[in-house]
Amino acid sequence: MEKRDCREAGAEGMPVVHVINGRQKKLLQGHPWVYGNEIERIQGEPQDGGLVTVVDFRGRYMGAGFYNSRSLITVRLLTHRREEVTEALIAARVREACAYRRFVLERPGTDCCRLIYGEADRLPGVICDRFGGVIVLQILALGMERFTQTIADTLMECQRPDCLVLDNEDAIRKKEGMACFSRVLYGELPREVLLQENGVRFSVDVMHGQKTGCFLDQKDNHRFVQQFCHGARVLDCFSYIGGFALHAALAGASSVTAVDISEAAVERIKRNAGLNGVQVDAVCANCFDYLRAQGKEKRRYDVVILDPPAFTKAHANMASACRGYKEIALSAMRLLPAGGVLATHSCSYHMPEDVFVSTVLSAAQDLHRQVRVMTLRRQDIDHPVLAGYPESYYLKSLWLQMLD
Ligand code: SAH
Numbered sequence: 001m002e003k004r005d006c007r008e009a010g011a012e013g014m015p016v017v018h019v020i021n022g023r024q025k026k027l028l029q030g031h032p033w034v035y036g037n038e039i040e041r042i043q044g045e046p047q048d049g050g051l052v053t054v055v056d057f058r059g060r061y062m063g064a065g066f067y068n069s070r071s072l073i074t075v076r077l078l079t080h081r082r083e084e085v086t087e088a089l090i091a092a093r094v095r096e097a098c099a100y101r102r103f104v105l106e107r108p109g110t111d112c113c114r115l116i117y118g119e120a121d122r123l124p125g126v127i128c129d130r131f132g133g134v135i136v137l138q139i140l141a142l143g144m145e146r147f148t149q150t151i152a153d154t155l156m157e158c159q160r161p162d163c164l165v166l167d168n169e170d171a172i173r174k175k176e177g178m179a180c181f182s183r184v185l186y187g188e189l190p191r192e193v194l195l196q197e198n199g200v201r202f203s204v205d206v207m208h209g210q211k212t213g214c215f216l217d218q219k220d221n222h223r224f225v226q227q228f229c230h231g232a233r234v235l236d237c238f239s240y241i242g243g244f245a246l247h248a249a250l251a252g253a254s255s256v257t258a259v260d261i262s263e264a265a266v267e268r269i270k271r272n273a274g275l276n277g278v279q280v281d282a283v284c285a286n287c288f289d290y291l292r293a294q295g296k297e298k299r300r301y302d303v304v305i306l307d308p309p310a311f312t313k314a315h316a317n318m319a320s321a322c323r324g325y326k327e328i329a330l331s332a333m334r335l336l337p338a339g340g341v342l343a344t345h346s347c348s349y350h351m352p353e354d355v356f357v358s359t360v361l362s363a364a365q366d367l368h369r370q371v372r373v374m375t376l377r378r379q380d381i382d383h384p385v386l387a388g389y390p391e392s393y394y395l396k397s398l399w400l401q402m403l404d
Contacts, residue, residue: 014044014046014050014051014052014053014064015042015043015044015045015046015050015052015053015067016042016043016044016052016053016054016055017034017039017042017046017052017053017054017055017067017074017075018039018040018041018042018043018055018056018057018059019034019038019039019040019054019055019056019057019062020038020039020040020057021040021056021057023038023056024056024057024060024062026388027054027056027062027063027077027080028062028080029387029388030080030386030387030388030389031077031388031389032065032076032077032078032119032122032124032386032389033073033075033076033077033119034054034065034073034074034075034077035072035073035074036069036072036074038074039074039075040057046067046069047067048067048068048069048070048142048177049066049067049068049142049143049145049146050066050067050143051064051065051066051067051085051143052064052065052066052067052075054075054077061082062077062080063077063078063079063080063081064077064078064079064083064085065077065078065079065085065124065143066078066124066141066142066143066144067143068141068142068143068176068177070142070175070176070177071141071142071175071176071177072175076119076124076125076141076143077124078122078124079122087147087150090123090147090150090151090154091150091151091153091154093121093122093123094116094123094150094151094154094155094158095154095158096121097115097116097117097121097123097128098115098154098155098158098159099158100121100382100384101113101114101115101130101382103381103382104219104380104381104382105130107198108198108199109196109197109198109199109200110196110197110198110199110219111130111132111133111195111196112129112130112131112132112195112196112197112214112216112219113129113130113216113219113380113382114127114128114129114130114216114217114382114383115128115129115130115135115155115159115382116128116137116151117382117383117384117392118140119386119389119391119392120383120384120385120386120389120392121384122386123144123151124141124143124144125139125140125141125142125143125144125176126138126139126140126141126144126151127140128151128155129214129216130159130161131193131195131204131206131214132193132194132195132196133161133162133163133190134161134162134163134164134165134189134190134193134206135155135159135161135163135164135165136165136167136206137151137152137155137164137165137166137167137185138166138167138168138170139151139166139168139173140170140172140173140176141176142176142177142178145178148166152164152166152185152186156186161186161187162187162188162190163184163186163187163188163189163190164184164185164186164187165182165183165184165185165189165206165207166182166183166184166185167182167206167207168180168181168182168183169181169182182207189206189207193205193206194275195214197219197222197243198219198222198223198226198247199250200222200246200247200250200276201272201275201276202214202241202242202243202246202272202275203241203268203271203272203275204241204268205264205268208264214240214241215240215243216380216382216383217347217379217380217383217395218243218244218307218345218379218380218395218397219243219380219382220377220380220381221244221343221345221377221380221397222243222244222247223247224377224399225244225247225248225251225303225305225343226247226248226250226251227251228302228303228341229247229248229251229252229253229303230251230252230253231252231253231254232248232253232254232301232302232303233253233254233255233300233301233302233303234248234249234253234255234256234257234301234302234303234304234305235257235259235294235301235303235304235305235332235335236248236256236257236258236259236305236307237259237287237290237291237304237305237306237307237308237328237332238259238260238287238306238307238308238309239258239259239260239265239269239282239307240260240262240265240268240307241265241268241269241272242258242268242269242272242273242280242282244258244305244307244343245257245258245269245273245280245282246269246272246273246276246278246280248303249273249276249278249279249280250276250278253303255279255281256278256279256280256281257280257281257283257301258280258281258282258283259283259284259285259287259290260282260283260284260287261284261285261286261287262284263284266282266283266284269282270282287306287308287328288327288328288331291328291331291332291335292331294331294335295331295334295335299335300335300336300337300340301335301336301340302336302337302339302340302341303340303341303342303343304332304335304336304340304341304342304343305343305344305345306328306329306332306342306343306344306345307345307347308324308325308328308345308346308347309347310346310347310348310350310351311324311325311346311348311351312348312350312351313348313350314350315350317350318350318351318355321346321348321350321351322351322355322359325344325346325351325356325359325360326359326360326362326363328344329342329344329359329360329363329364330363330366330367332344333363333364333367333369333402334367336402337402338402338403338404339401339402340401340402341374341399341400341401341402342371342399342400342401342402343397343398343399343400344360344397344398344400345395345396345397345398346395346396347394347395347396348394349390349391349393349394351396353376353396356396356398357373357376357396357398360398360400361373364400364402369402369403369404370402370403370404371400371401371402371403372400372401372403373398373399373400374399374400374401375399376396376397376398376399377397377398377399378393378395378396378397379393379394379395379397383395
């Protein structure tokens with residue numbers, strides 16, 4: 001049995017990576033990564049960026065993927081099946097990813113979404129966002145680099161954008177041993193990129209903004225907030241370009257305040273309020289200080305949104321991350337009267353859902369206030385969660401109502 005499997009793997013002409021005993025289970029469940037310390041031995045001489053076959057300690061076939069000795073993730077699996085990794089396979093994956101996004105792009109007034117979400121779309125290291133007529137593509141894994149043209153051509157064919165930009169400036173590329181550059185592959189990049197999300201208009205900076213220019217993972221939560229906003233006083237903390245704030249304003253909020261520490265973001269919020277013809281009070285401040293100050297002034301809001309950046313990028317910082325989430329939850333709850341709604345988020349994969357929820361709920365306990373847990377939501381569906389790959393679930397969105 002063992003011999004047969006090994007020979008079959010070798011017959012594909014690729015070096016063979018043997019995974020240590022115990023790590024086959026996660027691969028069988030669909031996990032796409034093999035870390036360096038999970039490798040028992042390697043048969044043949046894999047090239048960085050080249051294809052390898054992965055087998056378990058008994059020689060059982062686990063899949064095929066890209067090898068990179070310079071990355072902590074030594075192998076990124078492209079398939080768990082016995083199929084050849086070809087340009088046709090990559091193009092089919094891109095087409096499949098785009099086809100799935102119709103569930104988002106067919107929403108009224110929505111012309112933006114994440115088209116490819118890396119491993120979760122079985123295209124390791126490939127990130128692709130659509131902002132209106134502009135598509136931004138990032139290749140973050142060495143093995144995928146040589147498929148750049150295939151991916152770009154397929155995107156052009158399925159999406160027909162006005163402009164396609166390759167934004168390979170990400171620091172992850174350095175870690176993978178790749179050069180950093182960006183280039184317009186097709187069309188012309190407009191000076192200002194305009195997009196629509198749930199009928200709300202935004203101007204975004206695709207080349208200089210954070211991530212690829214806009215946080216697309218909150219689209220569904222942006223529209224979810226609207227049902228609580230009619231006639232409400234709304235405070236959007238960590239607002240970036242005003243995603244929650246503008247949705248709130250267009251839903252008929254009586255007042256909307258948006259706070260961000262970045263001056264560029266605050267300018268963008270003002271610009272976006274103008275684009276939609278609504279009033280938003282855009283404030284440049286540190287939200288920790290701002291929330292505390294609002295409490296001292298005895299300000300009251302009906303809806304408060306907290307959407308901070310990841311407080312932890314590693315498991316080790318969990319305790320300090322929890323303190324951060326708790327502090328802003330405490331300050332926010334002080335601003336909410338009975339009936340007020342708090343939407344609070346954690347976008348760090350390293351913060352487990354149960355820990356995040358109990359941290360936020362402990363803030364209410366400390367204040368001797370009862371709360372109703374309205375719902376626990378996630379990132380929008382164009383950032384899909386791949387079964388067997390828990391890293392793809394990162395955004396927790398907890399909605400509470402103050403009962404007293
Ligand atoms: N809520 C946004 C996304 C927020 S991203 C949306 O729905 O699209 C996190 C934002 O927090 C960034 O814009 C960043 O500039 C801002 N930020 C980071 N630390 C901050 C702080 N201490 N105070 C205020 N804003 C902060």
